Amino acid sequence: MSDIRHALLRRDPLSAAKEVLYHLDISLGSALQSSTGPTPGLEKSTVELVEEFIFHVPKDRNIQPKRMSCVQELQLLEIMCSYFQEQSKDAIRQIIFSALFSLQGNKADESRMAMLGKLVSMAIAVCRVPILECAATWLQRTHSAWCVRLAQVLMDDYCTLVPCAISTLQNICSASPRFCCQLITAVTALYDFSSDELTPPPALLEMLVGWITEDPRLLLLTFINTPLNSSLPLGCLEITPLLGLLRWCVKAPLAYQRSRKLALTNGHGESEKGTAYEELYSKLHLSVLQVFLMLQVHLTEQNLIGRLAVLPVESVAALVEExxxxxxxxxxxxxxxxxxxxxDRLAQALQVAMATGALLCTREDLRTLCSRLPHNNMGLLG
Incomplete structure (x- = not known):
């Protein structure tokens, strides 16, 4: 491996990065084809080559790393896009993507995340489905804090910096529903209504409501396609976006009222933002209730009623506290x-979640859980 490294050091940054990608494809592809057991892992020396020549974290601190120019970086992203698009075997695509972007808990992780954000953003722009499918798996298996980081990059690119670009993101749903399901889960973790900055952008809200209204089953794709015996890492995203979307529906009226209070305190006029999007949140709330009913059908078919909590009680307790x-x-x-x-929205959703088997707790347990809340019209909380 030292001979490979010395040869790479003599190349320009783009050429060296292409060679490492080629080396990954040959070594991992061969290992995967000859392996009958678990997915083969990367040798430490190979990980170091990836970090040094693709993510530019020098192995030797005394050696100044060769940085790519912006043009070279764009060319590398195009090379990666082409590689994942042309690789016909999904298993090899997934293992190469994991080799490149699985976080190692070291100083190369920031570079990995920067490159990943640019690659997924490009894949959305040019509709490269294989990369989006790999990104969906990454979002499912990575700690939620990093998933939120990726979601922030994509929201900046498609909602904030160039607002009209949201239409490009919107079209991705039909191309890669699995990616969109994971993206919804990530953005609901990102926008938690804890401040005005963390309130869903109007264009994003409208797009998600459109997606879900057109195909409510979208919210269950990850859950339905995840084997029951698979163990996901601690701290990863929820298995469905349902809890995050429920949080949006319940907290939106309170958050917009909080914004109104701040605006009046600061001498500004009342914002029309709350009333303008009440209908969208109402549609979203109705869709969430409908998806719980769909979920019941799946749980019943799989004999999982009463055995698998899709809404963990601990997460519901945290929402009630908020x-x-x-x-x-x-x-x-x-x-x-x-x-x-x-x-009322919270009460309706929790009642339906209990009735459909998504939330496993008794009515009395729920009353105890919600005892700090004010009384609601439905008489189910507080």
Whole structure:
């Protein structure tokens, strides 16, 4: 391996990176074809080559790394796009993608994430489905904190920096539904309504509601296609976007009322943002309830009713705590209607989740869990 490294050091950065990618394809492809057991892993020396010549983290601190120019980096991204598009074997694509972008807990991880964000963004722009499918697997198996980082990059590229680019992202749903399911889960983790900056952009909200209204089953793709015996790493994203979307529907009226309070306190006029998107959140809430009913059919068919909690009680308890704190902060204001709407949505969703087997707890346990909340019109909470 030292001979390979010395040969790579004599090349220009783009040529060296292409050679490492070729080396990965040959070595891992051959290992996968001859292996009958678990997926083969990378040797430490190969990982070091990837880090040094693709992500430019020098093995030797005394050697100045050869940095790519912006043009060279774009060329490398195009080479990667072409490689994943032309590789006909999905297993090899997945293992190469994992070899490149699985986080190692070292200083190369920041470079990995920067390259990954650019590659997935490019794959969306030019509709490279194989890369999106690999990214979907990455989002499923990586710690949620890194998934949120990737989601932020994509939201910056397609919602913030060039708002009209959202139409390009919107078209990806029919090309790679599995990627879109994982992306929804990631963006609901990103936009948690903890501040105005972490409120879903209007264009994103409209796009997601359109996706889900057209095909509610989209939200269950990861769950349905994940083997029951597979063990996902601790801290990864939820198995469905349902909890995140429920959080959006419940917290939206409270968060927009909070924004109104801040605007009035700072001497600004009232924002029309809340009322403008009430209908979208109502549609989203209805879709979430419909998906719980679809989920019941799947759980019943797989004999999983009462055995598998899709909404963990701990996660529901955390949501109830968040809602309770928001309600307390809004109580002095004439916010009764907004609070009541949030509580009614929470009550409806939890009732349906329990009835369909997605939430495993008794009605009394739920009352205890929600005891800090104000009373709601449905009499199910507080």
């Amino acid at each position: 809602v309770s704190r928001l309600c307390e902060k809004l109580m002095p204001l004439p916010a009764a209607n907004h609070i009541q709407l949030a509580l």
